[in-house]
Amino acid sequence: MAASAHLTVVGLGGSMAKVSRSRAALVSALQGAAGAGAETELLDIRELNLPMYNPDDDAPTEAAMRLIESCHAADGMLWASPMYQGTISGALKNALDWLHLLRDRDPPFLHDKVIGLVSAAGGTQGLQAINTMEFSVRALRGWAVPYVVPVAGAARVFDPDGQVREPAIALQLKTLGMEVVRVTEKFSSNGSLHRQAECEQAAERVATAG
Numbered sequence: 001m002a003a004s005a006h007l008t009v010v011g012l013g014g015s016m017a018k019v020s021r022s023r024a025a026l027v028s029a030l031q032g033a034a035g036a037g038a039e040t041e042l043l044d045i046r047e048l049n050l051p052m053y054n055p056d057d058d059a060p061t062e063a064a065m066r067l068i069e070s071c072h073a074a075d076g077m078l079w080a081s082p083m084y085q086g087t088i089s090g091a092l093k094n095a096l097d098w099l100h101l102l103r104d105r106d107p108p109f110l111h112d113k114v115i116g117l118v119s120a121a122g123g124t125q126g127l128q129a130i131n132t133m134e135f136s137v138r139a140l141r142g143w144a145v146p147y148v149v150p151v152a153g154a155a156r157v158f159d160p161d162g163q164v165r166e167p168a169i170a171l172q173l174k175t176l177g178m179e180v181v182r183v184t185e186k187f188s189s190n191g192s193l194h195r196q197a198e199c200e201q202a203a204e205r206v207a208t209a210g
């Protein structure tokens with residue numbers, strides 16, 4: 001077994017649709033992570049069926065609790081969004097909003113988690129959804145791996161049963177999963193990471209720098 005067997009990579013994404021290409025892409029990328037030796041978990045947006053996040057009433061439901069705890073426990077993540085109106089879906093954004101409940105944890109939010117990004121678009125503008133997700137990665141204090149997979153013409157790329165028809169895309173998705181494991185291993189092998197004191201020092205440095 002690979003040295004990364006102790007690492008957990010959590011996949012978050014897909015759409016509310018029964019047949020979701022972004023979910024199929026996410027599963028494929030998770031297989032890449034599993035092939036590199038990580039434990040994997042799929043947080044399927046359709047299955048989670050989260051209520052709309054409301055800061056005035058944010059007691060987490062069972063599904064929201066699963067989302068929050070799995071994301072916080074993960075070493076690495078893969079996010080996959082459908083391309084909706086030129087950006088990410090509302091359902092994925094809502095899931096990310098629920099992660100606000102991680103603000104008081106130690107470490108807070110997704111501090112130092114390595115995140116791989118995937119999108120599935122009907123057309124060719126999938127990179128816009130990737131870029132939008134990257135804003136949230138940074139807001140949640142994670143690190144996006146530079147290699148990203150915006151799947152264009154998604155209806156042609158996936159079978160209705162979720163199998164990838166194009167070997168080149170299948171390879172890209174698996175490579176991304178492996179890449180998340182590779183970089184996560186580097187972060188995890190540094191004992192100084194994932195500590196509250198380190199977060200506070202980093203925040204102080206940023207504040208001092210103005």
Ligand SMILES: Cc1cc2nc3c(=O)[nH]c(=O)nc-3n(C[C@H](O)[C@H](O)[C@H](O)COP(=O)(O)O)c2cc1C
Binds near residue numbers: 017081083085120155
């Ligand atoms: C509400 C909605 C908005 C969409 N907007 C775009 C878009 O702006 N650009 C695009 O290329 N495809 C767009 N599409 C097509 C989807 O990106 C495509 O069907 C993709 O496979 C959806 O992901 P899913 O299969 O995981 O549901 C849109 C689809 C829907 C339902």
